Amino acid sequence: MMILGLVRWMQPVHGYDVRRELLxxxxxxxxxxxxxxxxxxxxxxxxxxxxxxxxxxxxxxxPARTTYEVTAKGVDEFESLLRAQWWQxxxxxxxxxxxxxxxxxxxxxxxxxxxxxxxxxxxxxxESMRASLESDWVRNSKPVHVGWMFELWLARAEADMAWxxxxxxxxxxxxxxxxxxxEQAAEWSEWKGRAAARDNNAK
Amino acid sequence: MMILGLVRWMQPVHGYDVRRELLxxxxxxxxxxxxxxxxxxxxxxxxxxxxxxxxxxxxxxxPARTTYEVTAKGVDEFESLLRAQWWQxxxxxxxxxxxxxxxxxxxxxxxxxxxxxxxxxxxxxxESMRASLESDWVRNSKPVHVGWMFELWLARAEADMAWxxxxxxxxxxxxxxxxxxxEQAAEWSEWKGRAAARDNNAK
DNA sequence: AGCGTAATAAGCAAATTTGACTAAGGCGTG
DNA sequence: CACGCCTTAGTCAAATTTGCTTATTACGCT
Numbered sequence: 001m002m003i004l005g006l007v008r009w010m011q012p013v014h015g016y017d018v019r020r021e022l023l024x025x026x027x028x029x030x031x032x033x034x035x036x037x038x039x040x041x042x043x044x045x046x047x048x049x050x051x052x053x054x055x056x057x058x059x060x061x062x063p064a065r066t067t068y069e070v071t072a073k074g075v076d077e078f079e080s081l082l083r084a085q086w087w088q089x090x091x092x093x094x095x096x097x098x099x100x101x102x103x104x105x106x107x108x109x110x111x112x113x114x115x116x117x118x119x120x121x122x123x124x125x126x127e128s129m130r131a132s133l134e135s136d137w138v139r140n141s142k143p144v145h146v147g148w149m150f151e152l153w154l155a156r157a158e159a160d161m162a163w164x165x166x167x168x169x170x171x172x173x174x175x176x177x178x179x180x181x182x183e184q185a186a187e188w189s190e191w192k193g194r195a196a197a198r199d200n201n202a203k
Numbered sequence: 204m205m206i207l208g209l210v211r212w213m214q215p216v217h218g219y220d221v222r223r224e225l226l227x228x229x230x231x232x233x234x235x236x237x238x239x240x241x242x243x244x245x246x247x248x249x250x251x252x253x254x255x256x257x258x259x260x261x262x263x264x265x266p267a268r269t270t271y272e273v274t275a276k277g278v279d280e281f282e283s284l285l286r287a288q289w290w291q292x293x294x295x296x297x298x299x300x301x302x303x304x305x306x307x308x309x310x311x312x313x314x315x316x317x318x319x320x321x322x323x324x325x326x327x328x329x330e331s332m333r334a335s336l337e338s339d340w341v342r343n344s345k346p347v348h349v350g351w352m353f354e355l356w357l358a359r360a361e362a363d364m365a366w367x368x369x370x371x372x373x374x375x376x377x378x379x380x381x382x383x384x385x386e387q388a389a390e391w392s393e394w395k396g397r398a399a400a401r402d403n404n405a406k
Numbered sequence: 407a408g409c410g411t412a413a414t415a416a417g418c419a420a421a422t423t424t425g426a427c428t429a430a431g432g433c434g435t436g
Numbered sequence: 437c438a439c440g441c442c443t444t445a446g447t448c449a450a451a452t453t454t455g456c457t458t459a460t461t462a463c464g465c466t
Contacts, residue, residue: 002301005308016445029294031301037423039446044421062430063445085302086309086317089324091232092297097355098205098234099288103348105208106289114289121292143380145306148370152300155362163355170351177346219415240453242416247451265460266415 002031003041004050004078007070012054014065015039042068050074104177112171119164126157205234206244207253207281210271215257217268218242245271253277307380315374322367329360 006018019035021027028034033041045051051068058064070078103111132138133150209221222238231237236244248254254271261267273281306314335341336353 002298002305005305008308009305014445019445025304027301030296032296032298032423034424036425036447040422059444060431063428063447065445079308082302082305082308083317085298086314087320089321089328090298092295093233093235094295095205095235095288095293097352098230099285100348100352100355101228102205102208102212102285104346105212105282105285111289114286117290118292125292139382141382143307143382144378145303145380148306148373149300149303151369152303152363152366155366156359159358159362160355163358166354167351175347177348217415222415235453237454239417239455243452262414263461266417266458268415 001041001045001081003033003038004045004070004074005082007042007045007051007068008075008078012067012069014067015042016065018042042066045074050077108171108174112168115164115168115171119161119168122157122161122164126154126161129154129157204244204248204284206236206241207248207273207277208285210245210248210254211273211278211281215270215272217270218245219268221245245269248277253280311374311377315371318367318371318374322364322371325360325364325367329357329364332357332360 003018006021007013010017010021015038019038022031022033022038023035042051046053046068050071051074052071054067054069056064056066106114129150133147133154138147138150206221209224210216213220213224218241222241225231225234225236225241226238245254249256249271253274254277255274257270257272259267259269309317332353336350336357341350341353
């Protein structure tokens with residue numbers, strides 16, 4: 001719950017403010033927060049005594065907005081949550097890795113093409129990110145650690161891109177997917193058959 | 204839903220088989236699947252007509268186990284799901300990045316220490332991964348693309364580790380977090396105050 | 407032979423997340 | 437000035453995920 005952190009930073013705030021801030025950081029991508037979850041989180045945190053509802057204003061006949069503040073307990077909880085992320089390593093689930101584990105289900109040429117495509121998408125991302133890193137806007141108006149986050153993103157993206165290229169080459173080189181011992185051969189043979197069939201259709 | 208892919212690969216299977224396979228790949232880490240979700244997913248996929256329940260056996264008085272198979276529709280759906288992951292780039296949410304965005308809330312020395320610690324944890328992971336990559340067990344009994352997945356993991360981990368080191372140095376060097384233009388200074392001043400207070404307590 | 411532990415197979419309630427939906431107010435514009 | 441369209445603020449049901457629980461049977465050990 002890094003919503004807590006945001007409330008702490010922006011307090012006092014109402015839900016819609018939090019939502020806009022999250023969207024402006026496009027945090028729906030790298031955090032785990034879609035707009036819909038915010039209000040639930042705010043209420044839950046209030047029930048747990050980490051937040052305090054400060055006031056409820058109403059402008060015209062629009063939905064009333066409730067403003068929140070962090071309690072002392074909330075600050076403590078936030079600090080401990082924060083430290084959990086700083087000091088511990090949490091593997092992040094990556095759907096691409098999951099999909100890659102089904103490599104034998106893809107025709108060879110499609111797999112290689114998809115990896116090259118992926119490398120290009122990543123390259124495009126890298127270039128636009130590098131551009132904004134060097135733009136005056138980020139350099140002058142954002143705290144420097146925002147740039148550092150961009151650097152992390154860049155480093156990971158470059159590693160990914162290089163890997164895609166290497167693997168695409170190996171797939172194109174036609175090496176067998178089978179392990180050195182041939183026992184497993186039978187397990188994958190059905191898929192190999194299907195993939196081969198598609199290879200033939202494609203040509 | 205890569206459960207579908209597993210069922211396709213292992214069919215016919217019952218839930219517990221899928222669960223064991225997932226755990227043996229420790230897929231609860233890199234996929235988004237805890238054991239509890241499997242049975243729900245199987246039932247949902249069956250309702251949608253992607254799977255078909257084949258039989259229900261019972262051994263002794265233990266819970267009856269239901270065996271599933273993939274339907275033609277299920278195969279189609281799986282292929283399209285698979286391609287969505289191969290051809291498109293999906294940013295993955297990383298809680299560490301979220302936590303790092305709150306850097307100004309951490310005392311400088313703790314932030315640097317945590318990053319160095321993180322680098323060490325990653326280094327340990329890299330070493331054990333490199334060991335299993337070179338072990339005969341993986342080289343001989345697993346399809347080669349499993350090794351390739353390890354390589355991706357290694358490449359990312361090395362990028363992360365290097366970044367942690369660089370950033371720890373910068374934090375220790377005492378550079379200001381503030382952007383070049385001083386306007387924003389006020390916004391962060393409260394946190395700076397707190398962090399500085401803790402810096403003083405620590406010494 | 408008895409006892410504790412692990413494996414077998416799933417179920418379920420509760421927590422979380424998602425995505426779509428409301429409904430009024432303001433603003434530009436033809 | 438009437439019209440669409442965007443912004444404001446938040447709700448809600450449905451989908452998903454999680455973690456815990458149940459209740460046999462098999463196995464190892466003394």
